[in-house]
Amino acid sequence: MSERLFLLGRDPSTRPRADGSGPDRAPSPLPDWAQANPVEIEEALARALAKPAGGWAVLDASRTIRRGPRKYVVAGRELAAWWCSKPGDEGPRVGPDYCPHMGAELSKGSVDREGRIVCPWHALAFSGTEAKGGYAPLRTYDDGVLTWARLPELASESDPLTDRPFLARRPARFLDAVIRMEARCEPRDVIANRLDPWHGAHFHPHSFARLRVVDRGPDHVTVRVVYRIAGRVGMEVDARFDCPDPRTIVMTIVAGEGVGSIVETHATPLADGRTAIIEATIATSERTEVISWLPSASALLRPMVEARARKLWVEDVDYCERTYALRKKGS
Ligand code: FES
Numbered sequence: 001m002s003e004r005l006f007l008l009g010r011d012p013s014t015r016p017r018a019d020g021s022g023p024d025r026a027p028s029p030l031p032d033w034a035q036a037n038p039v040e041i042e043e044a045l046a047r048a049l050a051k052p053a054g055g056w057a058v059l060d061a062s063r064t065i066r067r068g069p070r071k072y073v074v075a076g077r078e079l080a081a082w083w084c085s086k087p088g089d090e091g092p093r094v095g096p097d098y099c100p101h102m103g104a105e106l107s108k109g110s111v112d113r114e115g116r117i118v119c120p121w122h123a124l125a126f127s128g129t130e131a132k133g134g135y136a137p138l139r140t141y142d143d144g145v146l147t148w149a150r151l152p153e154l155a156s157e158s159d160p161l162t163d164r165p166f167l168a169r170r171p172a173r174f175l176d177a178v179i180r181m182e183a184r185c186e187p188r189d190v191i192a193n194r195l196d197p198w199h200g201a202h203f204h205p206h207s208f209a210r211l212r213v214v215d216r217g218p219d220h221v222t223v224r225v226v227y228r229i230a231g232r233v234g235m236e237v238d239a240r241f242d243c244p245d246p247r248t249i250v251m252t253i254v255a256g257e258g259v260g261s262i263v264e265t266h267a268t269p270l271a272d273g274r275t276a277i278i279e280a281t282i283a284t285s286e287r288t289e290v291i292s293w294l295p296s297a298s299a300l301l302r303p304m305v306e307a308r309a310r311k312l313w314v315e316d317v318d319y320c321e322r323t324y325a326l327r328k329k330g331s
């Protein structure tokens with residue numbers, strides 16, 4: 001017998017979807033395991049992987065970068081990231097985590113009043129915008145929630161460097177929460193995990209109930225899912241998944257409560273078989289009373305949203321590491 005649920009908020013089945021996608025599919029007579037067709041998931045993944053990224057990868061939440069020099073590894077390169085707060089020149093800076101003088105790690109240094117990173121050993125300073133003595137900074141982009149860096153090694157002849165990353169459409173006013181986790185897998189495993197929505201209610205029963213695919217196209221899949229608030233109390237929404245670039249998958253709420261809210265999952269290659277999962281939840285509402293208190297509630301709600309996202313990703317890291325291990329074994 002199916003579980004009795006108590007649903008709050010707007011009913012997604014009574015309203016047209018915000019993305020104008022087609023009529024609801026009738027529920028599939030197939031069980032979820034039969035709908036989760038590995039060949040179709042692999043084909044959807046191949047289409048996502050063929051998209052351009054322009055050499056861009058997400059490093060971290062912009063508010064984390066603002067807290068001082070930090071070390072990151074992307075595509076095997078050690079990087080130091082910091083925030084330049086010099087008036088009129090504010091922004092993220094990213095460059096090699098290597099001082100060309102004698103090799104100190106710049107991420108262990110400090111940031112001066114000019115917004116330069118200062119080497120901890122002999123105080124050589126780098127602006128992060130100009131090359132100096134073998135030190136070549138990377139281009140960065142702050143999208144307001146996440147900081148991106150552009151690495152030539154992530155580009156190719158068919159996917160050349162671009163001035164900006166390919167960004168998902170975001171709501172005008174929102175509450176954002178960002179988590180960053182690492183996994184022993186490749187970025188493609190993270191994207192493939194999200195291209196398999198059928199595992200949701202089975203693998204994460206604490207968070208999801210009653211999930212079915214209501215629309216599907218070559219570049220998207222839309223599910224109707226009950227998101228549990230507590231126990232059998234939940235909200236039902238239609239959520240569409242698509243990939244703006246080969247290392248990002250975005251879930252957009254297209255009907256129900258919170259239309260326009262998105263969850264961006266970014267997979268950044270660290271080194272062989274290591275990937276960072278950086279996930280931004282960007283929540284909004286069509287209700288004006290909710291929109292007005294969203295900014296003031298951010299500090300309170302952000303840790304709760306991040307805790308829920310992290311709990312899901314503990315399980316999904318396990319899924320991704322399993323698919324990676326199986327691929328490595330050739331099975
Ligand atoms: S090692 Fe950086 S200034 Fe000497």
Ligand SMILES: [Fe+2]
Nearest residue numbers: 200203204316
């Ligand atoms: Fe999952």
